[in-house]
Amino acid sequence: MVERIQGGGILSKSGNYKIDATSGLVGGAEQRPSPNCDERPAGIAPSLVVLHGISLPPGEFGGPHIEQLFANQLDWDSHPYFGEIRGLKVSSHLLIRRDGALLQFVPLHLRAWHAGLSRFRERAQCNDFSLGIELEGVDDAPYEDCQYATLIDVLRSLFGHYRGINPRHVVGHCDIAPGRKTDPGTAFDWLRLYDGLGATSGN
Numbered sequence: 001m002v003e004r005i006q007g008g009g010i011l012s013k014s015g016n017y018k019i020d021a022t023s024g025l026v027g028g029a030e031q032r033p034s035p036n037c038d039e040r041p042a043g044i045a046p047s048l049v050v051l052h053g054i055s056l057p058p059g060e061f062g063g064p065h066i067e068q069l070f071a072n073q074l075d076w077d078s079h080p081y082f083g084e085i086r087g088l089k090v091s092s093h094l095l096i097r098r099d100g101a102l103l104q105f106v107p108l109h110l111r112a113w114h115a116g117l118s119r120f121r122e123r124a125q126c127n128d129f130s131l132g133i134e135l136e137g138v139d140d141a142p143y144e145d146c147q148y149a150t151l152i153d154v155l156r157s158l159f160g161h162y163r164g165i166n167p168r169h170v171v172g173h174c175d176i177a178p179g180r181k182t183d184p185g186t187a188f189d190w191l192r193l194y195d196g197l198g199a200t201s202g203n
C-alpha cells in the first residue's frame with residue numbers, strides 16, 4: 001500500500017474552491033452533470049481521494065471525448081479505441097484538463113463510478129467512500145504545471161471541507177486496483193504534490 005506521505009505538514013490554508021455542502025458542487029468548476037452516479041451507502045461520507053489519468057483516444061489531449069464518455073454521449077464508432085470500451089458507463093467527480101481547467105461531473109456527496117473493483121487497505125468498493133479526480137494525461141508523459149496547481153488548490157478545499165480527508169487519504173487508481181490499473185502512472189509526481197500541499201504551511 002502507499003507509503004509516500006511526507007510527515008509533519010500542517011495545512012493551514014484552505015483552497016480557493018468553495019464547496020457547497022447541500023448541492024455537493026464545487027464553485028468555480030465547470031458543471032457537466034453525468035448520469036453515471038448514484039447514492040452512496042447510508043451514512044458514508046467521502047474519506048478517500050482517488051487520482052486517475054485519462055485521455056481519449058489514448059494519448060490525445062483536448063478533445064471532447066472524455067466529457068462525452070461521462071455523459072454517455074460518446075460515438076463508439078468514431079474511433080477504433082472507442083469500440084473497445086463500447087457501452088462503458090463511468091464518471092468521476094472532477095476532471096482537470098491539460099490547461100488546468102476544473103470540470104465537475106458528479107456532486108461530491110453522490111457516488112461516481114470511477115474506481116471499479118478496488119480496495120483501500122481492508123476496505124473494498126472504493127467508489128462507496130471516495131472522490132474521483134481525473135487528470136487528463138497518460139501514464140508516461142509529464143502532467144502540466146497548471147494541472148498540479150489546480151489539483152493542489154482543489155485538494156486543499158476538499159481537506160477543509162471533509163474532516164476525514166487529508167494527504168494520507170490521496171491515492172492513485174494504481175494503488176487501489178494494483179495489477180489492473182496503472183494510472184495516474186509513473187509520470188505523476190507524488191512528491192511534487194505533497195510538496196505543493198505542504199508549501200503553504202503557516203500561510
Ligand SMILES: [Zn+2]
Pocket residue numbers: 051052053114173181183
Ligand atoms: Zn483510473
